[in-house]
Amino acid sequence: xxxxxxxxxxxxxxxxxxxxxxxxxxxxxxxxxxxxxxxxxxxxxxxxxxxxxxxxxxxxxxxxxxxxxxxxxxxxxxxxxxxxxxxxxxxxxxxxxxxxxxxxxxxxxxxxxxxxxxxxxxxxxxxxxxxxxxxxxxxxxxxxxxxxxxxxxxxxxxxxxxxxxxxxxxxxxxxxxxxxxxxxxxxxxxxxxxxxxxxxxxxxxxxxxxxxxxxxxxxxxxxxxxxxxxxxxxxxxxxxxxxxxxxxxxxxxxxxxxxxxxxxxxxxxxxxxxxxxxxxxxxxxxxxxxxxxxxxxxxxxxxxxxxxxxxxxxxxxxxxxxxxxxxxxxxxxxxxxxxxxxxxxxxxxxxxxxxxxxxxxxxxxxxxxxxxxxxxxxxxxxxxxxxxxxxxxxxxxxxxxxxxxxxxxxxxxxxxxxxxxxxxxxxxxxxxxxxxxxxxxxxxxxxxxxxxxxxxxxxxxxxxxxxxxxxxxxxxxx
Ligand SMILES: *[C@@H]1O[C@H](CO)[C@@H](O)[C@H](O)[C@H]1NC(C)=O
Ligand SMILES: *[C@@H]1O[C@H](CO)[C@@H](O)[C@H](O)[C@H]1NC(C)=O
Ligand SMILES: *[C@@H]1O[C@H](CO)[C@@H](O)[C@H](O)[C@H]1NC(C)=O
Ligand SMILES: *[C@@H]1O[C@H](CO)[C@@H](O)[C@H](O)[C@H]1NC(C)=O
Ligand SMILES: *[C@@H]1O[C@H](CO)[C@@H](O)[C@H](O)[C@H]1NC(C)=O
Ligand SMILES: *[C@@H]1O[C@H](CO)[C@@H](O)[C@H](O)[C@H]1NC(C)=O
Ligand SMILES: *[C@@H]1O[C@H](CO)[C@@H](O)[C@H](O)[C@H]1NC(C)=O
Ligand SMILES: *[C@@H]1O[C@H](CO)[C@@H](O)[C@H](O)[C@H]1NC(C)=O
Ligand SMILES: *[C@@H]1O[C@H](CO)[C@@H](O)[C@H](O)[C@H]1NC(C)=O
Ligand SMILES: *[C@@H]1O[C@H](CO)[C@@H](O)[C@H](O)[C@H]1NC(C)=O
Ligand SMILES: *[C@@H]1O[C@H](CO)[C@@H](O)[C@H](O)[C@H]1NC(C)=O
Ligand SMILES: *[C@@H]1O[C@H](CO)[C@@H](O)[C@H](O)[C@H]1NC(C)=O
Numbered sequence: 386x387x388x389x390x391x392x393x394x395x396x397x398x399x400x401x402x403x404x405x406x407x408x409x410x411x412x413x414x415x416x417x418x419x420x421x422x423x424x425x426x427x428x429x430x431x432x433x434x435x436x437x438x439x440x441x442x443x444x445x446x447x448x449x450x451x452x453x454x455x456x457x458x459x460x461x462x463x464x465x466x467x468x469x470x471x472x473x474x475x476x477x478x479x480x481x482x483x484x485x486x487x488x489x490x491x492x493x494x495x496x497x498x499x500x501x502x503x504x505x506x507x508x509x510x511x512x513x514x515x516x517x518x519x520x521x522x523x524x525x526x527x528x529x530x531x532x533x534x535x536x537x538x539x540x541x542x543x544x545x546x547x548x549x550x551x552x553x554x555x556x557x558x559x560x561x562x563x564x565x566x567x568x569x570x571x572x573x574x575x576x577x578x579x580x581x582x583x584x585x586x587x588x589x590x591x592x593x594x595x596x597x598x599x600x601x602x603x604x605x606x607x608x609x610x611x612x613x614x615x616x617x618x619x620x621x622x623x624x625x626x627x628x629x630x631x632x633x634x635x636x637x638x639x640x641x642x643x644x645x646x647x648x649x650x651x652x653x654x655x656x657x658x659x660x661x662x663x664x665x666x667x668x669x670x671x672x673x674x675x676x677x678x679x680x681x682x683x684x685x686x687x688x689x690x691x692x693x694x695x696x697x698x699x700x701x702x703x704x705x706x707x708x709x710x711x712x713x714x715x716x717x718x719x720x721x722x723x724x725x726x727x728x729x730x731x732x733x734x735x736x737x738x739x740x741x742x743x744x745x746x747x748x749x750x751x752x753x754x755x756x757x758x759x760x761x762x763x764x765x766x767x768x769x770x771x772x773x774x775x776x777x778x779x780x781x782x783x784x785x786x787x788x789x790x791x792x793x794x795x796x797x798x799x800x801x802x803x804x805x806x807x808x809x810x811x812x813x814x815x816x817x818x819x820x821x822x823x824x825x826x827x828x829x830x831x832x833x834x835x836x837x838x839x840x841x842x843x844x845x846x847x848x849x850x851x852x853x854x855x856x857x858x859x860x861x862x863x
Pocket of ligand 12: 820
């Protein structure tokens with residue numbers, strides 16, 4: 386018999402908030418390694434330049450950091466274990482592992498900020514012991530658990546969620562023993578209560594504790610020929626995420642009364658209340674038209690995501706019979722920005738895709754259009770290609786199967802000033818704005834009248850000689 390309590394209905398009763406028990410906040414200006422350093426100065430891009438930005442293949446950014454002066458306060462103090470292969474990144478305290486990039490970079494309103502984590506644990510069963518504990522604490526006041534899916538393998542015990550304040554527990558599930566030839570791996574795949582059970586925590590928690598109560602009489606059975614299920618409780622994080630925010634002040638309103646350590650220090654940034662954890666701090670975001678890291682000086686910038694040249698030689702420029710001119714491209718190094726990466730999923734049928742839902746029918750450089758084949762009718766209502774960390778530079782209209790595009794969310798004037806990022810690199814080309822019904826989107830390029838070709842590549846705009854020549858010769862021939 387498996388008893389899986391409907392978890393979400395019991396958790397609210399069990400919420401035990403340990404905010405005061407966790408580490409007190411210390412500000413970077415008063416943190417041990419930073420004494421005497423002007424905190425405003427600390428946060429500028431220059432002084433953060435020497436700070437590590439990655440650990441293995443994971444990247445992170447301020448307010449998170451490693452090393453003195455590189456993080457906002459001890460909550461954001463990361464540790465990289467370089468002795469592990471691949472290297473492993475941990476939040477403060479060393480028990481909660483970071484498993485994906487930590488990106489404070491905002492594009493539009495920051496509704497929440499999260500870190501994907503792992504807090505797996507293995508508990509060895511001991512002869513004579515029949516209860517075991519596992520507890521987890523948020524690695525600082527700046528964090529709260531958003532959700533966690535855990536697969537717990539083992540054999541013959543009940544799992545309780547403990548309410549420390551009431552000294553009581555609620556049973557989450559019972560794990561029975563499978564046939565002895567079932568391995569931990571197989572039990573984990575099914576995870577149906579026999580040798581394994583799945584637990585979902587989906588309430589904002591700053592800590593939790595599990596208690597495992599073994600059914601045996603405190604004795605472990607003779608284990609010859611039995612799998613590790615009989616030896617240990619293996620708590621594996623399948624998927625878990627923490628929310629973080631700036632907790633020096635509870636809300637944006639209170640930051641207006643007290644500017645000490647105000648986190649949104651970039652120009653063109655502002656404070657946002659955290660809708661998922663009201664009164665538990667605030668978040669920073671860049672103003673409309675700006676993106677980047679609002680937690681560092683000059684972190685919020687106008688769109689600088691366009692790279693006006695191929696970084697790779699011999700880029701393929703077609704997919705079946707569809708031509709794929711720059712700034713679009715198929716391979717890494719062949720497109721001007723991630724938003725223009727297309728996927729040639731089948732060259733023989735000319736299947737060119739933005740993503741699973743949107744097929745490209747053609748690319749028209751001179752009119753600044755792409756043709757779209759929708760794979761289902763409802764996508765036609767609103768064309769949206771979502772690429773992380775990229776502004777939305779496509780303008781789809783309901784009925785039409787062609788979509789306008791811009792190359793960067795800049796005015797022509799701004800684009801020309803940022804010369805190294807200016808897209809209209811061909812001589813005899815010019816810049817023009819792209820509007821949607823809601824307003825300005827960005828700019829694109831065009832060959833000057835009398836010229837044709839690709840304004841996005843060197844010498845791409847060519848004089849319409851041949852056409853002129855043909856036009857002049859035609860009357861002579863007739
Ligand atoms: C901190 O350093 C910045 C940049 O050098 C300077 O503009 C600011 O006046 C300094 N603030 C204090 C309180 O010393
Ligand atoms: C940051 O973490 C490292 C490694 O855990 C520790 O040695 C150091 O003291 C911490 N620094 C602060 C300011 O908490
Ligand atoms: C890092 O590398 C591992 C495999 O080594 C991969 O599973 C993971 O997705 C990578 N993470 C990122 C953020 O690239
Ligand atoms: C488990 O935690 C409780 C307190 O929550 C404690 O009384 C008990 O001794 C712990 N048991 C083990 C085996 O650590
Ligand atoms: C549950 O999983 C076990 C072992 O993984 C398997 O032997 C058993 O058939 C599964 N039971 C059901 C009802 O799926
Ligand atoms: C966790 O359990 C689910 C079934 O509840 C299973 O589908 C999944 O493969 C398991 N994942 C891991 C990593 O154990
Ligand atoms: C616990 O389970 C994981 C798979 O989720 C496995 O990689 C690990 O080796 C197991 N640990 C022990 C000690 O059995
Ligand atoms: C302002 O907020 C800081 C916390 O960031 C606190 O230490 C300080 O006492 C507050 N100052 C006033 C005047 O309330
Ligand atoms: C482009 O920038 C303008 C400000 O110049 C802003 O109002 C607009 O929302 C931005 N559009 C996009 C798609 O980011
Ligand atoms: C391209 O499409 C294939 C097949 O759908 C997919 O496996 C692959 O991940 C896609 N590549 C990119 C870069 O989107
Ligand atoms: C085209 O570019 C060439 C070389 O810069 C220049 O001499 C010519 O005047 C340009 N033509 C027009 C119509 O601007
Ligand atoms: C875009 O809109 C602006 C303001 O409404 C207008 O001045 C401009 O001519 C429009 N540009 C294009 C290419 O339609």
